[in-house]
Amino acid sequence: MAQNDTVTRILDAAEVLFAEQGFAETSLRTITAKADVNLAAVNYHFGSKKALIQAVFARFLGPFYELIEISLDAHEKQYPDTILSIEDILRFVARAMANVTEGDRGRLAIFMRLLGLAYNQGQGHLRKFLQTEYRTLFRRVMALIARATPELQPVERYWRFHFMLGAAAFTLSSMEHLRAIVEHDFDTKCTEEEVVGYLLPFLAAGIRAK
Amino acid sequence: MAQNDTVTRILDAAEVLFAEQGFAETSLRTITAKADVNLAAVNYHFGSKKALIQAVFARFLGPFYELIEISLDAHEKQYPDTILSIEDILRFVARAMANVTEGDRGRLAIFMRLLGLAYNQGQGHLRKFLQTEYRTLFRRVMALIARATPELQPVERYWRFHFMLGAAAFTLSSMEHLRAIVEHDFDTKCTEEEVVGYLLPFLAAGIRAK
DNA sequence: GTATGTTTGAAACAGATGTTTGATTTGCAA
DNA sequence: TTGCAAATCAAACATCTGTTTCAAACATAC
Numbered sequence: 272m273a274q275n276d277t278v279t280r281i282l283d284a285a286e287v288l289f290a291e292q293g294f295a296e297t298s299l300r301t302i303t304a305k306a307d308v309n310l311a312a313v314n315y316h317f318g319s320k321k322a323l324i325q326a327v328f329a330r331f332l333g334p335f336y337e338l339i340e341i342s343l344d345a346h347e348k349q350y351p352d353t354i355l356s357i358e359d360i361l362r363f364v365a366r367a368m369a370n371v372t373e374g375d376r377g378r379l380a381i382f383m384r385l386l387g388l389a390y391n392q393g394q395g396h397l398r399k400f401l402q403t404e405y406r407t408l409f410r411r412v413m414a415l416i417a418r419a420t421p422e423l424q425p426v427e428r429y430w431r432f433h434f435m436l437g438a439a440a441f442t443l444s445s446m447e448h449l450r451a452i453v454e455h456d457f458d459t460k461c462t463e464e465e466v467v468g469y470l471l472p473f474l475a476a477g478i479r480a481k
Numbered sequence: 482m483a484q485n486d487t488v489t490r491i492l493d494a495a496e497v498l499f500a501e502q503g504f505a506e507t508s509l510r511t512i513t514a515k516a517d518v519n520l521a522a523v524n525y526h527f528g529s530k531k532a533l534i535q536a537v538f539a540r541f542l543g544p545f546y547e548l549i550e551i552s553l554d555a556h557e558k559q560y561p562d563t564i565l566s567i568e569d570i571l572r573f574v575a576r577a578m579a580n581v582t583e584g585d586r587g588r589l590a591i592f593m594r595l596l597g598l599a600y601n602q603g604q605g606h607l608r609k610f611l612q613t614e615y616r617t618l619f620r621r622v623m624a625l626i627a628r629a630t631p632e633l634q635p636v637e638r639y640w641r642f643h644f645m646l647g648a649a650a651f652t653l654s655s656m657e658h659l660r661a662i663v664e665h666d667f668d669t670k671c672t673e674e675e676v677v678g679y680l681l682p683f684l685a686a687g688i689r690a691k
Numbered sequence: 692g693t694a695t696g697t698t699t700g701a702a703a704c705a706g707a708t709g710t711t712t713g714a715t716t717t718g719c720a721a
Numbered sequence: 722t723t724g725c726a727a728a729t730c731a732a733a734c735a736t737c738t739g740t741t742t743c744a745a746a747c748a749t750a751c
Contacts, residue, residue: 277698295505299739309700314740316698387597390655398658426667430679433659434648438687441647442640445600448608449643457636469640473687477648480686487728508708519730524710526728 278316280306286327290381290444293388294324325400328389331371331382332401336408339367343411357419357475360412365467377447379463384444420479428478435474442470488526490516496537500591500654503598504534535610538599541581541592542611546618549577553621567629567685570622575677587657589673594654630689638688645684652680 284306288297299320303310317323342363346355355363372378389397402409413432420428442449443466450461494516498507509530513520527533552573556565565573582588599607612619623642630638652659653676660671 293503293505295503298737300737309698310739311701311741312699320739387651390651426663426669426671427679429663429667430652430659430671430676431683433652433655434680434683437651438644438648441597441600441651442643445643449640453636453639457639459636461636461640466640469637470644472690473641473644476690477683477687480682509710510708519728520709521711521730522728530709 277306277308277312280308281313281316281323282327282330285323286330286381286385289324289327289388290384299323321396324397328385328397328401329404331385332405335367335371336405338370339363340408340411342367343415354418355415357416357478358471360415360419361471361474364412365471369467376463380443380446382443383440383446387440387444390440416478423479431478431480435478438474438477439470442466487516487518487522490518491523491526491533492537492540495533496540496591496595499534499537499598500594531606534607538595538607538611539614541595542615545577545581546615548580549573550618550621552577553625564628565625567626567688568681570625570629571681571684574622575681579677586673590653590656592653593650593656597650597654600650626688632689641688641690645688648684648687649680652676 281302285297285302288302288305291297299313300310302323303313306312313320313323317326346363368379368382372382389401416432417423417425417428423431446463446466450466453459453461491512495507495512498512498515501507509523510520512533513522523530523533527536556573578589578592582592599611626642627633627635627638633641656673656676660676663669663671
């Protein structure tokens with residue numbers, strides 16, 4: 272399992288470095304040095320840097336995708352025809368994310384930071400990769416939100432969905448930094464769970480404003 | 482005024498390209514080509530690429546800073562001891578931004594995208610630049626928000642403030658792209674003003690959730 | 692143990708990057 | 722017009738980038 276070990280070590284190093292510095296700012300030499308692996312290994316195992324970036328995402332999103340699909344399926348089977356509230360939906364998403372990043376505290380921040388980068392970085396080849404790869408999940412969540420907010424016009428609901436996404440991606444991706452400020456300014460520590468606990472009511476109230 | 486023209490053309494080209502592609506992804510050669518200016522001009526007029534990035538920000542934030550300070554001063558002088566609501570505060574900020582970016586539609590998106598990049602990019606040398614340079618404005622706005630939300634604990638208010646910032650920065654910076662999707666999926670066009678009109682109630686409801 | 696295919700390794704590749712140089716042109720004051 | 726500083730230009734600089742190469746080391750099946 273030598274090659275598997277090499278692949279894993281590259282992905283581990285890359286995911287941390289990408290989140291810390293961005294994609295363009297992180298060189299393959301930095302990654303391979305941190306992974307203690309030969310430079311050529313990236314191109315041998317992944318083919319290119321671009322493919323490595325997508326592999327980093329796939330390792331995150333694959334399990335997340337499966338987990339949330341499974342839990343939604345289970346819930347719909349157990350309670351058919353129930354309409355989930357916004358809070359319920361958000362809790363499903365949050366729990367799936369927590370499960371995917373469990374063990375490694377701080378990995379949630381990496382996840383969200385990568386997501387934010389993917390949305391904002393470059394010509395959006397990553398955004399397209401994500402949107403085509405996870406279109407069905409996206410549609411499913413959107414449909415749930417639509418049933419939870421029947422009073423909203425579709426366009427406004429669409430925008431409010433992205434307001435939620437933005438609030439989550441932006442803050443959770445800068446979590447370490449923001450938490451450090453909280454600790455300095457308010458002399459209080461915040462756990463990841465507490466921050467998410469602050470976040471969900473904000474999002475829920477926002478999406479059904481007015 | 483030859484050098485002034487060169488400086489302006491570089492800043493114009495850089496602000497667009499940075500917003501489109503990010504900082505690291507945009508080379509000085511691309512910038513100077515778009516600006517129709519010699520490559521060496523950047524280092525001659527600004528000293529370095531890093532300094533150019535900060536200059537791009539300064540050209541945005543300087544006028545914004547002055548404008549919002551002036552309008553807040555004027556309001557406090559005319560209506561002393563009145564407590565601004567969240568909606569009022571947000572409207573002040575939004576109006577200052579609209580004025581700063583007026584004329585160039587789409588410049589609001591560039592502004593927000595640069596802001597988001599600055600928050601997420603690299604080791605955060607830009608974030609530090611912003612925070613030290615505009616600390617007083619930040620504190621003033623935070624104090625206004627505190628008076629508008631006396632029921633909130635300081636820590637939760639701090640987080641909710643950044644939730645708002647994230648929702649705004651994330652969505653407004655991807656506005657072109659998101660608007661294109663809206664046009665395709667819902668067969669409706671959204672103006673910048675409409676998006677901001679959707680955003681502010683969302684933020685206001687979020688910050689005083691529960 | 693030999694042969695076969697896979698994985699690593701050091702080195703080199705071609706190209707792009709930010710920056711510097713030194714000659715040349717420009718704009719303006721004396 | 723002359724003189725001089727400021728601004729422009731083409732070229733070169735050193736360094737870093739992703740990628741490729743090919744020999745060596747490795748594992749595995751016969």
